[in-house]
Amino acid sequence: MPRPWERGTIIHQPRQPSVFVVDDENVIATSLAMILRLQGGFRARSFNQPHEALEAARLEAPDLLIADVVMPELSGIDLAIQVRECCPKCKVLLFSGQAVTAHLLETARENGHDFELLRKPVHPADLLARIQNLSEPTSSLLDQQVHT
Numbered sequence: 284m285p286r287p288w289e290r291g292t293i294i295h296q297p298r299q300p301s302v303f304v305v306d307d308e309n310v311i312a313t314s315l316a317m318i319l320r321l322q323g324g325f326r327a328r329s330f331n332q333p334h335e336a337l338e339a340a341r342l343e344a345p346d347l348l349i350a351d352v353v354m355p356e357l358s359g360i361d362l363a364i365q366v367r368e369c370c371p372k373c374k375v376l377l378f379s380g381q382a383v384t385a386h387l388l389e390t391a392r393e394n395g396h397d398f399e400l401l402r403k404p405v406h407p408a409d410l411l412a413r414i415q416n417l418s419e420p421t422s423s424l425l426d427q428q429v430h431t
């Protein structure tokens with residue numbers, strides 16, 4: 284009797300949610316992306332240039348954007364706004380260790396952009412819990428891995 288793969292049976296893997304992690308400090312971006320891949324089961328990509336993340340989002344919409352707020356050239360808030368323009372279903376989680384963040388987020392809220400904020404340094408368990416809570420009460424990104 285032929286095995287399933289010999290009969291042309293396609294075995295579907297659950298879809299891993301796509302996450303873009305953007306921080307101008309490469310070690311932070313790569314570390315968080317690795318944590319999301321290994322501990323969260325995400326397809327996580329790291330970027331240390333916000334414009335590169337924006338171009339990648341235009342080619343393949345991420346399910347979640349995690350970005351540092353304060354970066355040269357393009358802030359995480361501006362990046363999030365532009366990613367949402369081309370990927371309206373993308374969830375956004377911003378993080379920062381700088382005090383100026385509160386003012387930047389307030390200005391964004393006044394302009395109709397409300398983003399979640401996580402303070403640096405970010406503990407992996409806190410990051411995963413915050414991602415879980417991002418889309419509740421609707422299905423969360425972590426649930427997509429189990430149910431898709």
